[in-house]
Amino acid sequence: MRLVLLGPPGSGKGTQAERLGPLLGVPHVSTGDMLRAAVDDGAALGRRVRAHVEGGTLVPDEVVGEAVAGRLAKPDAAAGFVLDGFPRTVEQVAILDRVLERLGTSLDRVLALDASEPVIVRRLGGRRVCPGCRAVYHLESRPPRSAGVCDACGAALAQRADDDVAVIRERLRVYEERTVPVARAYEARGLLRRVDGSGEADVVFEALRAAVAGP
Numbered sequence: 195m196r197l198v199l200l201g202p203p204g205s206g207k208g209t210q211a212e213r214l215g216p217l218l219g220v221p222h223v224s225t226g227d228m229l230r231a232a233v234d235d236g237a238a239l240g241r242r243v244r245a246h247v248e249g250g251t252l253v254p255d256e257v258v259g260e261a262v263a264g265r266l267a268k269p270d271a272a273a274g275f276v277l278d279g280f281p282r283t284v285e286q287v288a289i290l291d292r293v294l295e296r297l298g299t300s301l302d303r304v305l306a307l308d309a310s311e312p313v314i315v316r317r318l319g320g321r322r323v324c325p326g327c328r329a330v331y332h333l334e335s336r337p338p339r340s341a342g343v344c345d346a347c348g349a350a351l352a353q354r355a356d357d358d359v360a361v362i363r364e365r366l367r368v369y370e371e372r373t374v375p376v377a378r379a380y381e382a383r384g385l386l387r388r389v390d391g392s393g394e395a396d397v398v399f400e401a402l403r404a405a406v407a408g409p
Contacts, residue, residue, distance in 0.1 A: 195220060195274045195406065196299060198281070198290075200377055201307030202369045203362065204314035205391040206398060210307065211278035213399055218406070221270050225279030228261040229253060239264070259289035266297060274302075283372050287379050304380040305405055307391030307398070311366060318362050322351040 195218045201207035208224065215222035232240040233247070239260050246253045262280055265271065281287045294300050309317075320333040322342075326349035331338050338345050355361065380386040387405040391398050 196277075196294075196302045197275070197406070198277045198301060198304045198380070199307070200304060200373065201391055202309065202314060202373075203365045204318040205307040205309045206317075206395060207307055207391075208278060209395060210391075210399060210402055211276045214276045214402060214406070217403065218274060218276065220274035220276060223265055223271065223275045223277050225258065225261075225282075228265045228280075229258070231265070232261045255283070255285055255289060258286070259293060262290065263293045263296070266293060281376055284375050284379055287376055301380075301385055303387060303406065304377070304385045305402060306377045306386055306388050307402075308388055309391040311363070313392045314366065315359055315362055318357045319359050321354065321357050323354055324349050325352055 197214070197218075199207055199211045199214070211222045211224065229243050229247070232243045234240065239257070242257050243253055243261065246257070258280065262277075266275060266277075277290075281290050290301075316334070317332075320335075322331045322333065322338075323329070324331075324344035324347060327344065327347045329344055329346050330336075331344075331351060338351065342351050343349070344351055356365065377386055387408070389398065389401045389405050393401075
């Protein structure tokens with residue numbers, strides 16, 4: 195099974211992709227993991243990625259496409275994959291098409307997690323992280339035992355800069371502008387299945403399982 199998982203920030207996409215991979219017996223392939231692996235490899239592609247990351251600029255589509263091609267050509271992805279974080283633009287859809295064509299394969303399904311802005315703002319706005327041990331908490335669903343203090347190491351918890359409400363709304367605007375057209379493109383091909391991502395993680399996972407198994 196070759197899947198792409200789409201969803202706005204805060205939809206739980208990364209968490210669900212990590213669960214779908216083992217369920218299907220295929221690797222969970224995220225853009226971040228691919229780019230970090232390319233940097234660690236130290237080859238020409240990794241040096242190009244590092245230059246953009248260290249320079250604070252976006253990694254160009256063609257460079258990300260090379261990383262995707264290299265990752266999906268590995269033996270563990272021969273039977274399938276759950277691709278998370280790519281494609282994010284219509285231009286990247288075309289890049290993925292070319293990569294899969296070279297590999298002699300195609301996508302089986304594209305799953306899109308939907309969640310409303312209030313749900314996403316509540317999820318991300320309530321998140322707190324420990325700057326010491328990196329533990330993650332949530333003011334509603336996973337609060338620390340003592341307010342504002344990490345259970346594990348006692349450090350003061352902090353809010354990530356990108357979890358500020360104004361930043362969350364800007365990230366959602368960018369998603370609507372750049373990535374929603376990706377879902378529409380796959381919907382036109384008959385590949386898209388929409389799943390309500392606003393519920394609890396286990397409920398969403400069962401809905402994703404049904405979407406994968408269904409026609």
